Amino acid sequence: NPMAPILSIRQIAKAYGPVQALKGISFDVPEGSVFGVLGPNGSGKTTLLGILLDVLQADGGSFAWFGGIDHQAARRQIGSLLETPNFYHYLSAVRNLEINAAIKGRGQDDIGRVLDIVKLSHRKDSKFSTYSLGMKQRLAIANALLGRPRVLLLDEPTNGLDPEGIAEIRELIRTLNAEGITVIMASHLLDEVEKVCTHAAILKEGALLLSGDVAEIFRDGDMLEVGAADLA
């Protein structure tokens, strides 16, 4: 079943002192989806991704990975930009990836492949300092792909990029998904989730408003009830 869950989240709660950042949220992420976690600033998206990556501890609830992701090894089987190194500005992209692969104890044979996927092969020998912001973001994603993750978690991956950079990252997310990677991405842009994601969960003030198939969420008027203003 291509839509079997790869991740199941149940009643996840997290408070920072008096601030209830997540109020017990539950949803499933289908394997093979591009899953958007949509909500305005402060709705709890980053907190949720932090819990899924085990850098934050939930106060309550639980989550489980499926589809062969082993809880012990989840950090290696899930790609994220958390471990993006400070790339050396005076070194080439390929050299930066070689160094980072060596530090992580990973083989060098994947570097050509990941540079191809993120469309940086033609610039692989250019110094990092000559890269645009969008190219830097794509190199960070290439770095995350070195471990051949089945799932990629991205927090606002297009933030701060110019329109061309945004289009390239969105295209890359579709390409990665076509290669079989499940992508979970936080975004505050309704328009981005509608364009890029197959499924989504909508958060507001730490609570889940809606989750499911994007085509359905955006078609059947549920979004009107949520109110575009709520997401602004």
Ligand code: ATP
């Ligand atoms: P943003 O896009 O602004 O990061 P977000 O949807 O990712 O928003 P979170 O960053 O998860 O939301 O924040 C959820 C709530 O928790 C907000 O009210 C925020 O102020 C609060 N918060 C987040 N981190 C901390 C922290 N370390 N200490 C105290 N409060 C925090």
